[in-house]
Amino acid sequence: MNNIPQSKHYNLTHYQQRYNWDCGVSCILMILSTAQRKQFLNNFETICKEEGFGVSTWTIDLCYLLQRYNVRHEYFTQTLGIDPSYKKHMYYTRIIDKDERRVLRRFKEAKVRGLSVEQRTVDMPVIVSHLARHGPIILLTNASLLVCEICRKTIRERFGCFHLFCYFRNSKLPTDENKRYAGHYVVLCGYDITTRKLFYHNPEVRDGHVCRCFSGAMDTARIAFGTDQDIIFIYEKTNRKK
Template structure:
């Protein structure tokens, strides 16, 4: 998206965005009060877990089973999540590079097995979104714009990323395995099935961004004029929150296969 268009989109999403992040002191991290943590139960239901976090924070009636029934698939795309948010009366703005399915994605192992069925369903659901006049924009935002959005008290950003770029996934898996080995237990590491191998091909994954911690306050480097780390809920790991460096998030969300999808959700 051209710089002018990105600025316009950001203004439309948030006219009250601030120029600098809140300070962090002691154990406090900005944004964690917005919603609680929910772990995914399988390798594919990260989006479902993120929906559950949002719906719970807004006191919307739901169960995991009703959400799965509404989705009707275990190959979840962002438009699927957007329509469920709409059904629950939740306001959001969906930004994506493509309101369809790129044929090039058929060559990605992550998409290949269900590509034809996904392409037909996703096309239908984008048509449905247009009929319902949902807020769907074609484009993306710069990392600094995303920071301004998450610094709003009443906003969360659900982002599609390539999990290969998230080092905390592999640190969490290693730490869990070490803890099990040290205790002499034979149980598997918690939620280990949700953690992709570091050398795997593209691995789509959803995380919820809630706040921002500046350098020296929990962050470890940034990009695009932003230093520090995003405070996030990641349903793939047992930790209730994670810090994702701005440079890491930017690489993960721009990876080929994501369409740079994001849902900016009112809380």
């Protein structure tokens, strides 16, 4: 990671999710300009209906939303479509039948529609390099494995950063029967190489503070089973906030 600043931070407008399913959409709202955010919120139900996802979003749905607002991005994932093994787990058995046709169609049509979708995983140096040079990042994580240092200290009596899980199930993970999967989108907005910390916006947080954790802890949460290592690189425009 040579020739990049020791630290970097993007000043995003925090947006708290309103429901137990819209963390991904809330991350999109943090990426959009003020005018775009206002337009989206004023037409929220209509847009969700037009996009076809209702109250169940997959990462490919977020990419179509970004394209809708002309936000340049790249989507990398371990699985182009839906991992067949997810059908064995309680949460996904409830949503795959409803979402499968839409999700597979959107993956199939992505290239024709001009979306950049690639079956590829990325490592932490690539993530930090993108933050340094291009813009913020939307990540799918297992929130059960991600603990914010600030939230743990300031709201110890609550549930840490996450008390509403966008995807929650009590199914058993292959690697550890006692771990829960809680799929949750966050927005990476900065890093500090000296302290090995990453900074991120968690849409569940009420007061809008920027969360932080060690890069290794974020890596564990983002590559966990169930996430497909989904990651969206955002390419920031200099006038995005205007």
